[in-house]
Amino acid sequence: MLELIDSHCHLDFADFNPDRLKVLARAKAKGVTHFLVPGIGVHNWQAVLTLASQHQGVYAALGIHPYFLADFDDSHLQLLDDYLATAKNVVAVGEFGLDKMADFPFEQQLQICQQQLLLAKQHHLPVILHCRKAHNELIQLLQQAKLPRGGVLHGFSGSRELGMQYIKLGFKLGIGGVITYPRAAKTRQAVSELPLTSLLLETDSPDMPISGYQGGRNEPANITEVLQTLTKLRQEPEELIAKTSVSSFFELFLS
Numbered sequence: 001m002l003e004l005i006d007s008h009c010h011l012d013f014a015d016f017n018p019d020r021l022k023v024l025a026r027a028k029a030k031g032v033t034h035f036l037v038p039g040i041g042v043h044n045w046q047a048v049l050t051l052a053s054q055h056q057g058v059y060a061a062l063g064i065h066p067y068f069l070a071d072f073d074d075s076h077l078q079l080l081d082d083y084l085a086t087a088k089n090v091v092a093v094g095e096f097g098l099d100k101m102a103d104f105p106f107e108q109q110l111q112i113c114q115q116q117l118l119l120a121k122q123h124h125l126p127v128i129l130h131c132r133k134a135h136n137e138l139i140q141l142l143q144q145a146k147l148p149r150g151g152v153l154h155g156f157s158g159s160r161e162l163g164m165q166y167i168k169l170g171f172k173l174g175i176g177g178v179i180t181y182p183r184a185a186k187t188r189q190a191v192s193e194l195p196l197t198s199l200l201l202e203t204d205s206p207d208m209p210i211s212g213y214q215g216g217r218n219e220p221a222n223i224t225e226v227l228q229t230l231t232k233l234r235q236e237p238e239e240l241i242a243k244t245s246v247s248s249f250f251e252l253f254l255s
């Protein structure tokens, strides 16, 4: 069986409360050995850390997602700084970023994003980035930040040119369920051409359903569907894609 990694899954979400252990077991039965669970705001950091401490192969990231800024105040950044200094099993800062669809002033999003980039730099950690309709602004922040360990743009969707802009800055791209949709022609074309060494696999579960499973809950075991689609699109051996993405994950987060 091929070793696989789900580089972005929200295993702490309440969607998994009824059967979290079974979800993990199903993924492990399909070869998934590592799970990276990103934080989204102060309210879920403890849950993410608890999961990582309880389950082998589960790793934590802590960050403030642009969708969860309604009750934001500066003390959250101070708390993040404290957590990053002391918490165990934290391998990245994230997920955070910029989102023009989020119901929160964009100027403030820019500041909060910049401050989290700074924390990543200070704690010498890679980042997990979320971005919607704000790539130019995010790329500009990344150029200024000069992160020592780079990171991943999660949920990549877009052109080859866009992907290359991140790759040239030393970033990986998180490839998920988007590519299983025939209508995502531009992204499918892009992932067939981008350098394999820059691609990580992710489900973003419970969100981002695989094509054909819309309306249902997504889960890490479905990472095999992402791999299969990527294999078809790239016309490369499945083992090569699996192995390369696993090495890239280790190199970025666990080295």
Ligand SMILES: [Zn+2]
Residues within 6 Å of the ligand: 008, 010, 038, 095, 204
């Ligand atoms: Zn996410």
